[in-house]
Amino acid sequence: MGHTTFTELHDIDPQLGCLARCxxxxxxxxxxxxxxxxxxxxxxxxxxxHDEITRLPITENALWQPLPVxxxxxxxxxxxxxxxxxxxxxxxxxxxxxxxxxxxxxxxAECLGxxxxxxxxxxxxxxx
Numbered sequence: 001m002g003h004t005t006f007t008e009l010h011d012i013d014p015q016l017g018c019l020a021r022c023x024x025x026x027x028x029x030x031x032x033x034x035x036x037x038x039x040x041x042x043x044x045x046x047x048x049x050h051d052e053i054t055r056l057p058i059t060e061n062a063l064w065q066p067l068p069v070x071x072x073x074x075x076x077x078x079x080x081x082x083x084x085x086x087x088x089x090x091x092x093x094x095x096x097x098x099x100x101x102x103x104x105x106x107x108x109a110e111c112l113g114x115x116x117x118x119x120x121x122x123x124x125x126x127x128x
Contacts, residue, residue, distance in 0.1 A: 022074040022077065023068070025074075026075055026078070027071070030078070033078050033082065036056060039052070040082075043085070043089075053082055053098065058100040059104060061107040064108065065111070069112075075104075076112055076114065080105065083101055102116075
């Protein structure tokens, strides 16, 4: 039986330190979520973010639960960016998040031991 090192126990990469590795892409249907998130700057400027986020496929949490942690981190980062665009992409800002997006966001947050907000980890540490 092997032993667990400090870096493995605390998910610290020996080369990157606390900069967590995220996947580069997401499997369907979340690949569409990532595509919209990558286009958020132009969608926000054109006023089309709301429509694009509304068109995203509705998913059940069971679809992402078997994904590796690197994919879960990328999906959580993607979901937080989409949620921020949903809230702040209109004037006045919205007071709630679209239900399918919020369910995935809350489920991922619980799975990763995070708060379901755009925090330092997904915004900075997982976004390099």
